[in-house]
Amino acid sequence: MxxxxxxxxxxxxxxxxxxxxxxxxxxxxxxxxxxxxxxxxxxxxxxxxxxxxxxxxxxxxxxxxxxxxxxHALTLTDAAELFDLRRQLEPMASAFAARRAAAGADVAPMLEALRTARGAIAPVSSTLHTVAEVAPPSTRNSDLHEEIINLADHALLHRVTKLMSGRVRWLFRLTPQRDTTAMWVEHREIVDAIVAGQADVAELLTAAHVERGRFESMPLLAELLPSAAPAALRRRRKAS
Amino acid sequence: MxxxxxxxxxxxxxxxxxxxxxxxxxxxxxxxxxxxxxxxxxxxxxxxxxxxxxxxxxxxxxxxxxxxxxxHALTLTDAAELFDLRRQLEPMASAFAARRAAAGADVAPMLEALRTARGAIAPVSSTLHTVAEVAPPSTRNSDLHEEIINLADHALLHRVTKLMSGRVRWLFRLTPQRDTTAMWVEHREIVDAIVAGQADVAELLTAAHVERGRFESMPLLAELLPSAAPAALRRRRKAS
DNA sequence: GGATGCTGTCTGGTATGCCAAATGGCGGGT
DNA sequence: ACCCGCCATTTGGCATACCAGACAGCATCC
The missing domain is CATH 1.10.10.10 (Winged helix-like DNA-binding domain superfamily/Winged helix DNA-binding domain)
Incomplete structure (x- = not known):
């Protein structure tokens, strides 16, 4: 090399x-x-x-x-389990981020990620940032979530989340995008609560955000993914 | 080799x-x-x-x-973060385990782990299981938690938990054991709720269990661990 | 005398090669 | 004709060897 x-x-x-x-x-x-x-x-x-x-x-x-x-062949169970964990961890991240923000932590990167995510939906010329590489919205959303995690300043949470983020992106890539405008509103509300230091509000809004995502995504995923890993797929693969 | x-x-x-x-x-x-x-x-x-x-x-x-x-040099922050994550994940595990139990899953391994954990406190001759290797109580407790995770039948949760379990044992090893009889009562209550299929009860009891552990352990750990990783520990290591 | 650059050595990073286990095809036996 | 076992090939596991970056000590220059 x-x-x-x-x-x-x-x-x-x-x-x-x-x-x-x-x-x-x-x-x-x-x-x-x-x-x-x-x-x-x-x-x-x-x-x-x-x-x-x-x-x-x-x-x-x-x-x-x-x-x-x-x-790995993704299954519907995998998707459900991912939502289960996000349901526990992302609200926690938002709560910690809100407490950090209340303690004076720098919220600028998170706000920037929010703006960028919005730009991915309806490009606003007022901000005037050059979007060199137009990343798909799924990546942009991941960026926002990542910034919230960073703001939470929680090493263990960061590690565990990073372990899951890849699969989240994988599934998002498979899922026909849900209504992005509504999603941006949700994101803005969460970010507002974090910036205001309202940990409880941020936590609940994030929990609702995750559950809404589950509610909207799972039916779509149900048509794309097998419900479980076929354990009886060892021998006899001649016909495939 | x-x-x-x-x-x-x-x-x-x-x-x-x-x-x-x-x-x-x-x-x-x-x-x-x-x-x-x-x-x-x-x-x-x-x-x-x-x-x-x-x-x-x-x-x-x-x-x-x-x-x-x-x-890695464990810090008090590490311990706190571990409790933070356990606070989110163990109640979730108990809730899932309770639902699985209600659906007819086999709770025998969990009950056995509970008995073994109790045996580590006050050996009861009625059960008559030969304890070949006398493991320390910390290991026994881990076994019970592990069985609850297994009962939850949640692959992703299992993976994430396994990532943390080592550090939990590490910290338990450092911590002077808290009152084991009271802990066993807590464990029994949680297991009872799971067996009864009371997901909400099991979840709350487990959350209380984790927080009690935090409340009792953190003051002890505060005397054993530095509060944070000393970032200014690069040069000048001659005197150590 | 102190600071800086050089060099030797230590240690991790990568490449190549051999070995053993698993798989699939083929041949012989029933 | 079908099944069972053997053998070849594939493929991953491990050991050995080489390379390059980093650090420490020393020498030299300022």
């Missing part, structure tokens, strides 16, 4: 594969061969071997001892 | 190091040298390199790109 980006190689490999999984370039269920990936990315197998556990911890792939790794 | 246990080598190495960290055999702040560990455990550096990220994800060590890994 001649050129080296600033981030570590295993992390870079994990990022590449993660994006390929999220975009569907690597379809669910497809096998991941260490040698093939190593050759494709022009690295040796070692950093690949270190990248795969990262993706496994984030729930993108599942690997068994001597049988290799495959891209 | 001549003999190979059934679990994978990196996981085995992580287990060994984890126990050594929890028991204090590896003191906080001590450096972890890949070659030294590899030689000590009679393996090569590769599985060691794969074990360290596991411990890092569980918060036992912190490593920087080219500067190696050190055993």
């Amino acid at each position: 001649v050129s080296m980006s600033l981030e570590q190689t295993p992390a870079r490999i994990a990022n590449v594969l993660r994006e390929q999984i999220i975009t569907g370039e690597l379809s669910m269920g497809s096998k991941l061969n260490e040698r093939e990936i190593a050759e494709r990315l022009q690295v040796s197998r070692i950093p690949v071997r270190e990248a795969l556990p990262i993706l496994e911890s984030e729930g993108f792939i599942s690997s068994q001892p001597r049988r290799g790794a495959v891209v | 001549v003999s190979m246990s059934l679990e994978q080598t990196p996981a085995r190495i992580a287990n060994v190091l984890r126990e050594q960290i929890i028991t204090g055999e590896l003191s906080m702040g001590s450096k972890l040298n890949e070659r030294e560990i590899a030689e000590r455990l009679q393996v090569s550096r590769i599985p060691v390199r794969e074990a360290l990220p596991i411990l890092e994800s569980e918060g036992f060590i912190s490593s920087q790109p080219r500067r190696g890994a050190v055993v």
Whole structure:
């Protein structure tokens, strides 16, 4: 390898594969061969071997001892479980963020993320920020949530959330976008409550936000995903 | 390597190091040298390199790109954050477990763990189970919590919880045990609510259980742990 | 005498190569 | 014709070896 980006190689490999999984370039269920990936990315197998556990911890792939790794096939249960955890953690994050804001923490990055998210819906020329790379709304929303987490200044929460954020983006990518204007209003209300230091309000609004997302998304996902992992998918794969 | 246990080598190495960290055999702040560990455990550096990220994800060590890994020095903030997360996740686990129990799931393993935990306090001869290895109460409590998680049958919750369980044991090991009889009563009440399928009751009892633990443990931990990681601990380490 | 640059060494990062377990095809036996 | 077992190939697991960045000590220059 001649050129080296600033981030570590295993992390870079994990990022590449993660994006390929999220975009569907690597379809669910497809096998991941260490040698093939190593050759494709022009690295040796070692950093690949270190990248795969990262993706496994984030729930993108599942690997068994001597049988290799495959891209995890998302199920409706996975989606429901993700909403379950977000239901617990995101309200907590908003509450902590509100307390931090009340204590004088800098809320500017969060506000900026909110503006950017709004810009992704209806570009407002008043702000005049050059949107070099037009990221999809799902990424923008993730940015806002991430800034709330950052504001919460809670290392453990940050770690756990980061573990789930990839899957959230993956599912959002699959889900036909819900009404983004309404969602922006919800986001604004949450941010307002945080900035005002109203921890309880922010917590409840965020809980409602998550549950609304579940209510709107699950029916759509129900038509896209199998309800559970077919455990009887071992032998007899000739017809597939 | 001549003999190979059934679990994978990196996981085995992580287990060994984890126990050594929890028991204090590896003191906080001590450096972890890949070659030294590899030689000590009679393996090569590769599985060691794969074990360290596991411990890092569980918060036992912190490593920087080219500067190696050190055993994380627990702070009071770490303890508080752990209680914060447990406050959100354990009540959720109890609620899910209660719903599963109401749906007819097998509650026997949980009851067995409860009995075993009680046995660790006042051995009752009526149950007549041979306690081959006398594990410390902290481990027994972890077993009960783990069984509740298992009963909840929630893959994502299980994953996130497993990420935190190591640190919980680590802190419990440091904390002078709180009154175990009262704790057993709390445990029994929670289990009773779960078995009865009373999700709301189980959830609230568990929340109270966590908060009681926080209330009793934090003052003790405050005398054992530094309040925060000393960021100004880079240069000038000659006197230490 | 103090600060700065250089160099040696330590340690982590990556590549290559070998080994063993698992899988699938093929041949022989019933 | 079907089933069972053997063998080859695939593929992951681990060990060894090499490379590069980081840090400490020393020498040198200011």
